[in-house]
Amino acid sequence: MIKLGAGLLVAAATLVLPAVLDDSGLAVYILLGLAAMVTVGVSLLMGYAGQVSLGQGAFYAIGAYTAALLALGGVPPLAGLLAAPVVAALSALVIGTPLLRLRGHHLAFATLAMQLILLSLAGQLEFTGGDIGLQAIPQFSVGSFEVGGAAAYAYMTWGGLALVMLVTHNVITSRPGRALRALATSEIAAASSGIPVGRYKLVVFALSAAFAGLAGGIYCFYTGYVAPGSFPVLISIQYIVMAVVGGLGTIWGAVVGAGAITLLVQGLDRLASLPGMPTYAPSVLSYAVYALVLILVVLFLPNGLVPAITGRLSRDRDTARR
Template structure:
């Protein structure tokens, strides 16, 4: 496992200078998507809450960092404040929303995103429908290679935080609550408080990714954060494996690369203008069906189970041979 982790680190560090400009942009977007998905995976896998509005917190972080920098705040400070502002927004929204469960919560978070998109589109303070322009680059970064390293460093930090949360008392309490909320509450576990904390943490992850995204593009518009993006994050989490550390990265890689392929396919001569979005929705639905039917726990848990089964099968003949010799 250590050698596999080392190999991943080496490849991650070696790739940016080797990638062409277009592929480097995809690599950066993949890292940002995985960062947001890490929060969705925690929220769904441990808190048992489904959010269809995670792109709203992505937008809050992006616009917070962008607006602060446009008004003279140093870009690094804006980036550090982006997750804080997103987390505060999540606490204010989550206090009433997390009283809901299941599809009621999912629709409520979706409504939050729709309201936010309307506010951003109508508000002159955020650039309106034209968008927020003139966002400077992060201090010290002169090219996209630097952004790639920043994005994947942010992802590494987020995954480390996720791992610590999962192994903490709060993580164990959330797992107990997922099994039986009534029993967990009866044993003194503050289920509501832990769920709100995870909701805020997932929003902070999205806000941090949004801040990097704002400085990377230098321009923001409401159309950059569609409802489809929130659905993408959920699909990434489910396909990769809810509640796993590597799942968000695997799920993001599958979806981002697939979306890029579909966009290129949908923009071929003779294809209608709506082809990319229609293809994307169709593939998301197909992936969810396949994941639920054949890999209900996601790619990463399924791969671990198959690897464990293979190792036991490989060890079994050796054990039998030793028994025969004895």
């Protein structure tokens, strides 16, 4: 009953907020939803499958560039948006085949290198617009209906997040989900139990990339512009911080973590824009605060915010029953 009530409350707030927020608030709300979409995939990949990736920003970029290139080429925006997660997932299958033979920090650094290579190529290739990027991307539309205004994109974003959360829930409650948890505990034990470890790692890597690709597709239509600078390396680190803060291996933890870090970043940006601040202040503050937040969470909330809160509520209920 408590979970149902909380879910209905969140759903109601999601529907009401776009109608009451101003343009700046809507921009934060949309970016929060997009970040949560990617972070759910990170939580699935790291929390359930035990695979560390510092390259989710690359798949976010792939989804954005895919949708943008198709839309600019005359393809209906809906087809471009649908192609974004598919191309991101296929890219993950190709890239993940050699990379997922690595483990731990080796895999993390390899995925980070993947993003650096991708951004370098996007900045040099002519069809991606080089460092200038792709501009004048058409508004998202379905037939004669065109999505206009930030409020419409907010509903679109959070609808996509709801879809991602539903898919993730169905995956983790299924038999493959149990296999993923076994894989995260011990790959050797999982393999000895008959679980195709390599295949499962590749599939969950592709699924998390598809989530990022979908977010990237929505992002490109919302901003109308994509460039290598839209997807810095810091963004991939940000997604991991979000997942850890909210609680790895939890769906709602990804959303809570994305909300907490997005609001924190907005506060840091305002602080960095104050008169007298150097131009490098935003990046320096971000890295410093991310490091501090991670240290504090690991020390005092090792399982993240959502597991800590739900654990506390569970203990309070048990105490009340006694």
